[in-house]
Amino acid sequence: MTGRAGIRAVEPEGAVGSGADNRPVVVFEYSQTGQLTEVADALVAPLVAAGRPVRRVRYAPVEPYPFPWPVARFFGVFPAATDESARVALAADPAELYTAPDELVILAYQVWYLAPSVPVRSLLAAHPELFAGREVVTLVACRNMWYSAAAEVRRTLAGLGARTVGTVAAIDTRPQGITLVTTLRWLLLGSRDGFLGRAGVGADELRRVGAAGERLAAAAGPDETALALADAAPVVPVLAAADLVAGQVFRRAGAALRPARGVARAAGLLGFALTLGVAIVTGLPALVAARLLLGKRFDRVVRARLAGVTAATSAGAPR
Ligand SMILES: Cc1cc2nc3c(=O)[nH]c(=O)nc-3n(C[C@H](O)[C@H](O)[C@H](O)COP(=O)(O)O)c2cc1C
Known part of the structure; x- marks a missing residue:
């Protein structure tokens, strides 16, 4: 890890609330446009309100990806995005890159070409110790196709010896044809608002993610984390297929x-x-x-193929 650019940590926020699950929380996040940060905000707001200490650790590539994306760069990143071993150097504050054994880890990521983005893959590869032996909630925000990416993240976390205790997914819920146009307009031209409406995760999804955060905050103990997040990643069968x-x-x-x-x-x-x-x-x-x-x-065939992607998993093999 080099330098401190791109990382900001928010200190624990005060006293612990009345719920039995008082574990502190750490969120690892990188967001190009701020969308993923907004979704993470929605998830952790109820935890902060309940007095749970929440650390936000932001990391970023040393060489930032451009935004908006020139068309050639957007398609040019495809070969790397589909390569499970592709890595970039990350800028992060080494002092923030730790997890305490009792911290609930939230790994937030976005999807690039149906795969976890290169920066999140790089974090997992460069810092396996952040996840080994930890309980992890994964939080994915993207246009609407997160299933293959989630399968890879779950597999990778299991390989690191992490226990994935829940998946939260936030998407753009508008019709496929519309989101295709508005997302490309946003990513390639930089205008999130405009023709056919606002691109990206909307207020409806932020409310749903916030509700998942409330259930998490109300969970009576670590064992209830998975239960609290049971329906936090709704599957759309046609999109998943x-x-x-x-x-x-x-x-x-x-x-x-x-x-x-x-x-x-x-x-x-x-x-x-x-x-x-x-x-x-x-x-x-x-x-x-x-x-x-x-x-x-x-639907049954699709759900069977996704078994283990959205549900909580048992501990993976330690490295
Ligand atoms: C190169 C690239 C490829 C993307 N591919 C997908 C995809 O396959 N599926 C999807 O639902 N969203 C895809 N997205 C949208 C992102 O997941 C994400 O929603 C958007 O880039 C905003 O994320 P941010 O929080 O990093 O700003 C892609 C975005 C980029 C830049």
Whole structure:
């Protein structure tokens, strides 16, 4: 870890409340636009109100990613984003990079190309000690496809010997066609508000995440954490199915593109962008049709594939 830029820690906030679960909380977070910070604020506000000490630890890449994203950078990050071993150097205050054994850890992250963003992967890789032997709540905020990313984060945490006790997910709940346009407008042009409305996680989701935070604050003890967060990551079956299929395809496409350089890489990325457009326009309606035909059977298959992603897990193998 180098330097102190990009990290800010909020000191524990006062006396412990009346609930039996008085454990302090630490949140690890990086947000490019502030959206993830806003979602984390909503989750921890009830804990702070209940007197739980909450430490916010913000880290960031030493070389910041651009915002808004030039189109070439946005698609150019695809091969790295789909590479589980991709890392960037992080700026963080070493004095803040610890977890006490009794701290409940909240790992907040965003999704890049159906995978956990490169910065969060880098944190997990560079600082396994923050998570080993800890109880972890994962908090994901993205457009609406978080399932493959959540599966990877859960797997990684288990590999580090962490116990994932809950998943909270916040998405843009508006129709897929609209969020596709508004998210691209936001990320590529920098305007969150405008044509077709505000992009990103809206007030409805912030309220829902806040309600999860209230249940967490009211939990009578550590054993009730999972219960409190039981429905904090609602599954949308059609989106989850698309995500799980595309997540595999993205990882293979990214691996195929990684060795390419120069014109070959640019052509490959252009091909990927065009194929992605076609896949969204044709693939999602096909999945909607399958959902209509198969009904609850479709949902059951998707939920079975997601088992262990949203539910609490037992302790993973220590490193
Ligand atoms: C390069 C890139 C790829 C993204 N891919 C996805 C994606 O696959 N699924 C999704 O739901 N959101 C995706 N998003 C949206 C992010 O998850 C996130 O909502 C947005 O970047 C704001 O996050 P922030 O808190 O870091 O500002 C992507 C964003 C970026 C920059």
